Amino acid sequence: MKGAKMLSLHCPDCMLPLFQKDETVFCPSCKKEFEIIESENGKTLKIKTEEKRDTRRENVHRKTVRADHDGNINTITEKIDRLFSRLLDKAMQTDNFHELKELIHLMKELSEVYSILKR
Structure with missing residues (x-):
């Protein structure tokens, strides 16, 4: 000031x-x-x-962080769903197991991130 x-x-x-x-x-x-x-x-x-003022500020911060956190979880879930759809499509169309393996690997990594965020 x-x-x-x-x-x-x-x-x-x-x-x-x-x-x-x-x-x-x-x-x-x-x-x-x-x-x-x-x-x-x-x-x-x-x-x-007053402590109430600090508490309000913390609550707003927590809500913002929680909204970001929930948004990240939703994004990861959507990506896993899209990868799963692509995996099913590729499995029906191709014998190229390398592509299937890459899709499975990506799904596994996203699933691990999802598990961490859920904790």
Whole structure:
């Protein structure tokens, strides 16, 4: 945040100096906001940012990753189905076992990737 001033206090998590802009005290690395509480023993920090905000961000990230993951599984499944159809067609049309072996090998590799993604 441009124009913020660096404080002599440090973030308890990453140990970087905290910054203050207007009434907001924050860590530029962790993106956490703090409240400075002054007492007889000196200044102490209290995290101001609600955990709910971080949780929402994590949930959105998880949903995005999950959607990508599901999309990858669907793509692999479609490819395995297409390869299986080609394998059946080739098996009926040709005696070239080299092509059949290649198709089977590709299906096997995609099946292994599918198994890994399903875990």
